[in-house]
Amino acid sequence: MQLIDWVILCVTLLFIVAYGAIKTRGSKNVEEFILGGNNTPWWTVGLSVMATQASAITFLSTPGQAYHDGMGFVQFYFGLPLAMVVICITFIPIYHRLKVFTAYEYLEQRFDVKTRTLASLLFLIQRGLGTGLTIYAPAIIMSSLLGWNLNLMNFMIGLLVIIYTVSGGTRAVNVTHKQQMFVIMTGMFITFFIILSYLPEELSFNNLLHIAGANDKMNIVDFSFDPEKRYTIWSGIAGGFFLALSYFGTDQSQVQRYLSGKSVKESQMGLIMNGLLKVPMQFFILLIGVMVFIFFQFHEAPLHFNPNNVELVQNSSYKDEYKNLEGKLKSVAEEKKEISMLYAGQLHQDYDNKELHNRLIALNSQEKDLRDDAKQLISKINNNAETNDKDYVFLYFILNFLPKGLIGLLLAVIFSAAMSSSASGLNALASTTAIDLYKRNVTSVKSDKHFVDATKLFTLIWGVIAILFACLGTLFENLIQLVNIIGSIFYGTVLGIFLVAFYIKYVKGQAIFWGAVISQCAIFYIYYIDVVSFLWLNIIGAVLTIVLSSVIQMFMNNSTPPPLTENEI
Template sequence: MQQLDWIILSATLLFIVFYGVYKTKGSKNVQDYILGNKETNWFTVGISVMATQASAITFLSTPGQAYHDGMGFVQFYFGLPIAMVVICFTFIPIYHRLKVYTAYEYLEQRFDLKTRSLASILFLIQRGLGTGLTIYAPAIILSTLLGWNLTLMIVVIGILVIIYTFSGGTKAVNVTQKQQMFVIMSGMFITFFLILHLLPNDMTFSNALHIAGANDKMNILDFSFDPESRYTFWSGITGGFFLMLSYFGTDQSQVGRYLSGKSVKESQMGLIMNGFLKVPMQFFILLTGVMVFVFFQFNPVPLNFNPNNKIAINKSKYKTEYEVLEKKLVKLSEEKKEINLIYIDHLNQNYDNPILRKELVGISNKENELRDEAREIISKADEKAETNDKDYVFIHFILNYLPQGLIGLLLAVILSAAMSSTASGLNALAATTAVDLYKRNVKGEKSEKHYVNATKYFTLLWGIIAILFACFGTLFENLIQLVNIVGSIFYGTVLGIFLVGFYVKYVKANAIFFGATISQFTIFYIYYLDIVSFLWLNFIGAMLTLILSIIFQFFIFRNKEVTL
């Protein structure tokens, strides 16, 4: 990184922190601190909802996901627009009518305190883990590639977020997320068009899509019914729908964003905006990853993008064996570039040469075989090595091929996204702890100032916990999948509790509590068996909770009075 990159990176992050503190200091009561005094307009609600979900993991991992597996991951988001409609017409009116600070307050009014506490605790566990990951993910990747100290990076990111979230609460989260989303999307658009500029001179965008298609990167829809396939149209519409319904409808990090809306209509418009824009945004980020893949059809590419693995190999007895594979890859890359250039020339003459397409597929298969061999050697050199390098693809491109100044901007994009989602997580964790656990169980009358201070200190506490978890976290597989796996394990059960509360009025407290508890333990076991894609856990958890609670109500608790 050059001096200009450091200036852009530092100035961007410091501006966001100080702007958030300056604009939002001095919350006088709980409503002001947790709900932003319900003054947020629909556009800010929509941007805040998008920024909360778009963590650094999105911008680090999604392009790498597309580089390796193509555009199919976009199917994960197909259920999102449907979920937005359901939340707008069911969840939002109820939350606003009851004037709740958190989603879980509703559960005590509908059921009882133990059900509210169960849902709150499940949320705190999964969101606590998730918030730690939003700090850990960018920190470990950037520290690896830039040579920065990992623990120091984690602490710096955590402290920056704590400063303005502690100071201004929900208002600080909302106002800073507008600046962060501007930085994020500006950086991504600039990068996308720069990639196209760096492709061979006679190559059009249409040519690039043809090359991606020839390598099976443009297969967007998969209508298969294989339950072990992670991303299909059906898993996106069903499992994705239930995940998005539970995330946006019951996760306080998202509920808190639209509870701060000026009115029901403003909150609904913000979520509808998210429903319209989220899928195209993810499509664009994936397409950026596909363009990175096309770029590397004409430029040198490492056997494995994770530089830690290369260091481990160089220190091992397998160095020579690995170098042989590297030489084979160099030779294969030269052949690949030559065939791609000929293929482009044919495309410019409006001829999609099927023979050349077949050759490209063959070369791609050979390259994948070399990468598989490399992973085996890396594992032999270091049994604990992370051989899956999807998370390092995009940042490798940024650091090695982007011009001076833009590197700083893209690093600011990644860290801004980390700060954005982390701030929402801390704000939600603090609000839930203060309102659903502390305030509900504390004895005696306390002032508004007392609860504002309590929420601030819980923000600090959860910030420290998130930093500690990130410091001791472990990286496995693709980070964006890891975050969604953590969510999917817990979200289905919580969603089931809310669905019963909203739609099954004759089920009451004991039935839903025991149904949800058994459902959660069942989900743990199903995940341990690894028999279905994690997306289906959302559907299974919600349905199990629903069915078990109805069964318990009819056969065990049927003579009890119904709680409305």
């Protein structure tokens, strides 16, 4: 990195933190600190909702996901717009009418305190893990590529978030989300057009997509009914719908964003904005990953993108074997570049040469085999090493091929995304702890200032916990998938509780509590035996909770003796 990159990175981050802290300092009461004084316009609500979900993992992992597996991951979001409509019709009016600070307050009014506590604890567990992961994800990758100390990176990201979240609460989170989304989307658009400028001038954009399609990167929709396939249109619409319904409808980190809206209409418009823009945004980010793949059809790519693993091999007895694989990859890359140029020239003349097409596919298959061989070498050296390098692809491209200045901007994008999602997580964790656990169990009368101070303290505590979890974390198969797996394990049960609360009025507190407990245990077991894609866990958890609580309630009604008649008395 050059001096200009450091200047852009530091100025961008410090401005966001300072602006958020100064603009929103001095919240006088709980409503202002947690709900932002219910004064947030719809477009800020929409941007804040998008920024909360768009963590650094989105911008690190998603392009790498597309680089390896193509555009199919976008199906994961197909159920989201429909979920936004349901939440706008059902959830938002109820939350606003009851004037709740958290989604889980409603559950005590509808059921009882133990159901409210159960839902709160499930949220705190999964959001605590998720918030730590949003700090850890960019830290581990950037520390690997830049040579920075991992724990220092975790601490730095966590500290920046804690500063303005503690000082300004929800208003600070909402205000900074606007700047963060501007930085994020500006950086991604600039990167996209720079990648295009690096590709052969004679190629049209349609030609580029044709090359991507020849390598199975443009298979956007999969109509397969195989339940073990992770991303299909059915799992996207059904599983994605339930996951989005639970995440946006019951997760306090999202609910708190639109509870701060000026009115029901402003909150609804903010969510509809998210529903309209989220799928195109994810499609665009995946497309950047595909463009990076095409870029490496004409430029040499490393055998393995994770520098930690490369260093591990080079310091081992397998270094000669690894070097031999690198030599073979170089030969494949040179031929692939030549074939790609010939194929591109033919495409430019509107002629799809099948022989070149098939040769290009064969070369990419050889490249994949060489990369798999490299992963096997890494596993021989360290059986616990994470050989999946998807999360390193995009950042490798940023650091090695983008011009001076833009590297600093893209790193600011990654940090901003990490801060936006982490701030929302901490804000929601603190609010839930303060309102659903602390305030609910405080017997003596306390002032509003006391609960504001308590919420700030809980923000600090959860910030420290998130940093500690980030320092203890380990890299998983793919970070964008890990975040969604964690959510899917817990969200289905919580969503089932809320759906029963809204639509099945005869189910009472005792039945829903035990139905939810049994359902959550069942989800843990189903995930452990790994029989279905994680997206289906959302549907299974919600349906199990609804069915079990309904059955338990029927048994309880049947076992309850009828009231005594006058003659029996």
